[in-house]
Every structure is written in C-alpha cells, then in structure tokens.
Amino acid sequence: MGLLFPFSDPRGAESIPPLVMVEGDGIKVIDENGKSYIDAASGLWCASLGFSNKRLAQAAFDQMNRLPYYHSFMGRTVEPAKLLADKVVDLAPNSLAKAFFSCSGSEAVDLAIKIVWYYNNARGRSEKKRVIARESAYHGSGVLSAGLTGMNYCHDGFDLPDAFVIRAHRPNYALDAEPGETEIEFSKRLASLLDAQIQLEGAETIAAFIGEPIIGSGGAILPPEGYWAEIQKVLNRHDILLIADEIITGFGRTGEWFGCDAYDIKPDIMTIAKQLSSAYMPISCTLISDKIYQVIADFSHEKQTFGHGITYGGHPVAAAVALETLKIYEEMDVCAQVKSLAVHLEQALKSLDELPGVARVRSKGLIGAIDLVPDEGSSGTHGQRVAQAAEQQGLLYRVVGDTIALAPPLIITVEELQEVAQRLRNAIASAA
Numbered sequence: 001m002g003l004l005f006p007f008s009d010p011r012g013a014e015s016i017p018p019l020v021m022v023e024g025d026g027i028k029v030i031d032e033n034g035k036s037y038i039d040a041a042s043g044l045w046c047a048s049l050g051f052s053n054k055r056l057a058q059a060a061f062d063q064m065n066r067l068p069y070y071h072s073f074m075g076r077t078v079e080p081a082k083l084l085a086d087k088v089v090d091l092a093p094n095s096l097a098k099a100f101f102s103c104s105g106s107e108a109v110d111l112a113i114k115i116v117w118y119y120n121n122a123r124g125r126s127e128k129k130r131v132i133a134r135e136s137a138y139h140g141s142g143v144l145s146a147g148l149t150g151m152n153y154c155h156d157g158f159d160l161p162d163a164f165v166i167r168a169h170r171p172n173y174a175l176d177a178e179p180g181e182t183e184i185e186f187s188k189r190l191a192s193l194l195d196a197q198i199q200l201e202g203a204e205t206i207a208a209f210i211g212e213p214i215i216g217s218g219g220a221i222l223p224p225e226g227y228w229a230e231i232q233k234v235l236n237r238h239d240i241l242l243i244a245d246e247i248i249t250g251f252g253r254t255g256e257w258f259g260c261d262a263y264d265i266k267p268d269i270m271t272i273a274k275q276l277s278s279a280y281m282p283i284s285c286t287l288i289s290d291k292i293y294q295v296i297a298d299f300s301h302e303k304q305t306f307g308h309g310i311t312y313g314g315h316p317v318a319a320a321v322a323l324e325t326l327k328i329y330e331e332m333d334v335c336a337q338v339k340s341l342a343v344h345l346e347q348a349l350k351s352l353d354e355l356p357g358v359a360r361v362r363s364k365g366l367i368g369a370i371d372l373v374p375d376e377g378s379s380g381t382h383g384q385r386v387a388q389a390a391e392q393q394g395l396l397y398r399v400v401g402d403t404i405a406l407a408p409p410l411i412i413t414v415e416e417l418q419e420v421a422q423r424l425r426n427a428i429a430s431a432a
Ligand SMILES: Cc1ncc(COP(=O)(O)O)c(C=O)c1O
Pocket: 044, 103, 104, 105, 106, 107, 109, 138, 139, 140, 141, 212, 216, 217, 245, 246, 247, 248, 273
C-alpha cells in the first residue's frame, strides 16, 4: 500500500485495510464490496450536493474540453475564475470586496494570515502581527493554519512555528459554563476573558482573531447566545481584524448563505472552500474587505506586484464546477431547503436524546451533534464503538472523540434523515 493516510495511524493502516469507496449515489457511497453507506457527514462536511450530481460532472467535462487550464498570474486569467469571484463577492457579507482563489482550505487560511501581516506592514504597524485562535478550532494542515488549529494531535511532533498564535477559550457552553450561568452570561464572561488576555498580551501586537462561526471538526460546537456580538465588541475596541473561517459553515449549511449571516458576524476576511464546489473539485477562496484591499493594493503597487500566487489558483475547471454548484444552490433555494430540513434534524436528534449513553444533542441548520457519555476513565472509546456499529448499519459520520457530528448533504430528504436517526438509534443501542 503506497498511501500514507492523513489523520490515521500508519501502523494501524498497515494491518487494517482501508475502506475503499468506488461509487456515489445521492447521499450514499458504495465500497468496493458493494456495501452502501449513507454519508451523514457529506464526506468531510463538503459534498453538499451528494455524490452523483451529473450537472457538476458535465460542467467539469465542458470546461475541460474548452480550456482545461490556464493561470491567473501576471495579467492573465480565465473566464470562470472572473465570474466566480464576482459571484462569491456578491453572495458574501457586504463587508467583503475581493476574492483570491486557492485549492484547499488550508491555503485559504494561510493566505488570510499572510494578508493580515502584509496589511499591517503596509500600515506601518509591523509589531501588530499575532493572531488569536481558539481551543478546539480547526483551521487546516498548512504550516500557518495548523499552527492556528487548537488540537494537540495537529501539533504533536511537528514543531510548528506557532509563536504568533495566542490561544483563547473555546465557546463550549455545555462543558465550560459555571453552574447556573446562562448562555449570555457565559458569552460575556468569555468576552471579558478575551479582553483581559488582549490587554495582557498588548493589543499593539495582535493583528487578528480567527474563528469558525460554528466550530466543526472540534466537535460541532455552537456559539452560545450573544457570543459573536460580545466578541466583536472586544475586537473592534482593540483594532483587531476578524477572520471568519467559513470553510464548513458556508453555502447554506446553517440555513443562511454563511455562518456570518446566521450570527451577525461582520468579518474583515473570510475563508471558504468545501461546499463552494460541493467538493467535486478542489477550490477555496480568501475574501477581503475593501479597506484591506485598498491598503494592500497601494503597498503592492509600490513593489509592482502582490507577491503571492499558486499554479492552480482559480483553476478554470474547478471554478466552472463551483459556478454550477452556486447555480444549483440558487435554483433549489438552498437556505430555505436547509431551514425546513433543520426542523426534522432537530426532531430526530431530540428523539435520540433520551437514549441511555447520550449526554446531550444540538443542531443548527444541517449541522448536528450527539455527545455520548464517555466511558469511565477513557475518552473516545464510546464514540469509537458507536461509530463501528453505525458503519455496520451502513452509516458514516464524523467521529470527534465521544461526539457524533452530522453534516448530511443538503439534498437529503426527510425520509433519509429519519433513516439516519434510525441507524443511529440502532448503533447507540448496540454499543451501550
Ligand atoms: C474550518 C476549517 N478550516 C480549514 C480547513 C482546512 O481545509 P482543507 O482540509 O481543505 O485544507 C478545514 C477542513 O476541514 C476546516 O474545517
């Protein structure tokens, strides 16, 4: 086996053969033995239109036949990238004005940080460079984005250059609130802790705060009531930019186009990927405000170039597929569809909440989570047992320790959601 698997134990992979998927069918994937699975995590929170959308395949085929590749460097570009940039700027929160394409979420986040540094150098604030990121955050596997990620397993053994990162509290009301504390009180407390941390570290050294509107890979942690309003007040007070990492939450996942719309977040920079192309082609994007653009455009003009670019950024085939994806979202009225499905997901989760072994459930749009009661003295083993039982039942989802994280394709039907709930019920019962 020539593959070195991401986020896997290589020794384990030597003895346990990986599950090889060979085909997609709506919300299902089929393995090489013909077994079919509902993928209630859309792969990695990304295959929003399922695994067999023919229009996306056709868009790729047509663009490959017309112009399979050209770049956007040094005064050239391609039509799909131009159209897509206008479209994402149009859909994104009003504060954002320009779009830069990369291929992965990690690259989009790395660029966000480079832009923040460049912007502050341009403003003559060369000491204002550090970035606040939270516990349980996932921002990618690049050198900078992994540094921002708040999971130890992404840092262990890698010596990441993360001295630029200041780690803030995660907004996990269920686990971290004090007895009797309301969600709003918890949010205010986190905001005042952040304020104190900024004062201690020195606002003049801190450039930006990065956050996922809903923490995804860290366990589908929903922001408590008032959280984003309180955090934004603190950041504004200290002239700290807000980077919204919407790589999971973008494009209807929350029932709004972006998590920023769902939580009234006004970002200076936003990163998007995954559902941008329903994951059919690798494409991501870093969006920046006009205020930042004007400063970095002048700075780059002095140097006669903006010195960043990647060969496949704005790839015409990926951009054509993304354009077709956005067209489909608009035709299906994706936000309305997710809002109506969200009610059924919430009901389904509530029906599981009473099961033995379930600690709590939560959801927003088509993101859902079930926290299982951890086994005595052993974290993650209960989660693994249920995941194995679910796999036998033909159900895949994202396992985060003892949390079951759900993010089904946005094309899921009510009946399919009920089927997901039934398979989860069986898996939880059989692993109890
Ligand atoms: C919020 C967030 N940011 C960044 C990334 C990194 O994206 P990629 O894996 O495409 O590099 C991810 C991936 O899951 C993510 O969830």
